[in-house]
Amino acid sequence: MSATQHQPSSIPSFLRDVRFLQVIGQIVFAILVVFVVSRIMTDVFAALQKNNLTPNLAFLQNRAGFDISNSPSWYTSNSSYGTAFQVGLVNTLRVVSVGLVLSTLLGILIGVFLLSRNWLVRTISRVYVELLRNTPLLLQLFVWYFIVMLSLPIFREAYTFPPEGVAHIPIRIAFYGILILVIWWRTRRWEIGSFRRNAIISGVAAMLVMIEIGFWLYNNQPSWQSVYANGDMTSSSFLLYAVISAVLIVGAWFVPIQWRGLTLGSSIGQAIGGLLVYFGIIPNSAFRIEIYPAFYASIRGFAFPELLTTARFAEWMAFVGLGIVLAIAQWVYFGRITETTGKPIPRGWYALLAVVIFAIVGWVVVGSEPAPVSIPVLQEDQTVYMPLEEARAGNLLTIQDELQYNPSPLIFRLPERTNFKFIVGTEIQPEYMALLLGLVVYTSAFIAEIVRAGIQAVPYGQLEAARAMGLTNSQTLRLIILPQALRVIIPPLGNQYLNLSKNSSLAIAIAYADLFLITTTIMNQSGQSVTGMVMVMLTYLIISLIIAAGSNWINRRFQLVTR
Template identity: 35%
Template sequence: MATETRTTQGAPAPGGTSFSLSDPTFRAIVYQILVVGAVVLVGWFLISNTLDNLARRSIATGYSFLEREASFGIGESIIDYSPKDTYGRAFLVGVLNTLKVSVIGILLATVIGTLIGVARLSSNWLIAKLASTYVEIIRNIPPLLQLFFWYALVSDSLPPVRNALNPLPGVFLSQRGLWVPGLSHSPVWTMMAVAFAVAVVGTFALSRWAKGRQARTGQIFPMARAGLGLLIGLPLLAYILGGMPTALDMPKLTGFNFVGGKALSPEFFAILTGLTVYTSAFIAEVVRSGIVAVNWGQTEAARALGLPSGPTLRLVILPQALRVIVPPLTSQYLNLTKNSSLALAIGYPDLVSIANTTLNQTGQAIEGVTMIMGTYLTISLSISIFMNWYNKRIALVER
């Protein structure tokens, strides 16, 4: 006797297979195949049409232009660069400048946003109102307008280069930025950087060992002092072994600008300050909501144990609030990174600015745009992966 594979309502019985559109599973598969097919078809049409139009106009395609000489200068760069370098190196300079603004901005915005968020919950009426005013004003002003404000503030309030302020020997402040003495080129600085990286890895490994030791024996290892000793001691040891160089590269006025030393340009100051202030207001609300989400009983329990307000916030409230804070905090980090593209408006040579100059000179607009998109996508995915990893690490584990 054949086994019935369908119910009386026409739906497939458990374990049965139906190739009818009345079957929800089969219907879902068909719809997904149609959507994927439509996306592939539209993509193929756009790509083939673009390539055909480029060929008709005899416009070269590909990324070989990255090996050609750039022939344009860049105001500031982390690595050595000159107009004789390639477009590829110029693009790398833009990526590094974007990363510099993003990383420093994320760190500063996190610190300031956390302080403002905690201040909003302060029992002091004045502090709470000032923090609330900061958040409400900053969040409702467009970030581009804030960049213009900070840039104009620096450009209009400082004297020209010839009349630069000289508060300390070797320190000059003018419309061209802040110039300070820099370290002369020496292999010792590379040795110290490597030593610091080793110290960071060693501190992380030591922290893992200390936690395991405490879990096994209950003995607390002085991790703060040991970590600080590694982070300071290893670079200091490398400096001593390298001969302790003391030569400084002093800035000097030459023509219409300073040469030598290290400079903080008005453009970098404006983009960093604007993004930091703007994002910190949103992070403050994220931190405040995370703290409020922690049950008040946790605070009462900490006070019952005799913990002061500071340790209660640091050891009891914030660790629990992080589980609420981290997901929306990730979005703010991504927003800050993507908003760094506004640097084009104030002349800071970020990724978008340099790529825009490149595609204007070479005519490789599609390639330039895809490089910008690919770079921002890579940075954003990297931030998301790290924050998701951290979020899983601090999540509650149910047994």
């Protein structure tokens, strides 16, 4: 019998049982891990105990005692270590959140450029991507900070945008705008190259050129003043001009048919233009606009306009909230209709419209409340009561008063500076800007490649099929290409977001007070290095997990649902 011929092994049967061996192996492994970890932990604790630095969290209550540049108002050097840690966390989140948005936008733009039909644009974007991907982020941050930021001008001579000054905008520009809009509206359905279209477009162009020439002559050569608004029909130059124009118009009838529209249009157009100027029908006056800068850039940082919420902001927000509720209701309702009837409804636009309408109505309603007739202001160390307008004219309002009594829900204020500092305006320190720009530009190169690969992953046949079905370009992009490309794009994009959040810790290289830098300072001062390190690592881990969870959630929503 074959069963009896089976050779008995010297090894007991349970030793040959894979399941048993696996369990034993795992137990041994677990014991090893626990042994090593506990050994390290005891070493660490022993070393710390010797220096009286047993890890604990109580030190977070102690006074920090160091200053943080550009810290929020709730932090002073008397705050606790815990508060300092919070400042670091806020600073990190400030960079990461803005960086995520900006790098995505820039990355998509460059990614589309990488696929451009235009060779020059394509090549420049390729060089951009390769240069940024193949040099270390640290070096790029150094360049942004030490070379770009530190070579900005001193505070007094800050770059401004728009440059301060007075602009004169001729009123005729408005006339041109209306004219071009009307022409475009009338001719947009006409066949390209048809007689009427050629005549009208060339006529308008010739007229505008003629008007500009007339004004140029008038404004630059005073002896020719008679050109503008002269209106003297007996002057010899006018008669000469009229004759030449008439000859041109008559002559235009005799040119070959395919050129006739162009020549006729332009000869009539120039004649009309000349006459309009000559009789002064088009005014030469201009709007005078004083331009004050909204953005300042200097070695001390950047300044932006600030947006302040007044006491009535809450009332306005109630209106906006109503609008949002309505928008959501619309969104859901129209979505149902589209699902059941198949009728396409632009529900996004409707929702937006609802919010905008409510916001505007709310602004009008809230803002039209009468300003208080008399408010208390300090004048020469005593409180006096006067109307808001009067107080504002007398420059007696503090910013708190303004926020309390101004009827509009939001106040928008341009930056204002003295010789040394900004008194109004949102300021951004150069370290923040350097870090943000460095992270955004570096990450955008990677995102661009991801976007390019994602779009290229959509088969060309999809595009052809969409065109064959008569979808417009924007519909093709919105309904066919993007949904399929996003499926490929989102997972690696999430990875780049993770990288950006972790790379923000390089702030320490350019002394931006982020989480890591502040914790390093805390560790140096309190000696609680292990606790600090664990806190930093856990915080980054949590940020990473949140971003990963978010990108997984979005990924699930966009994945193809099969079976």
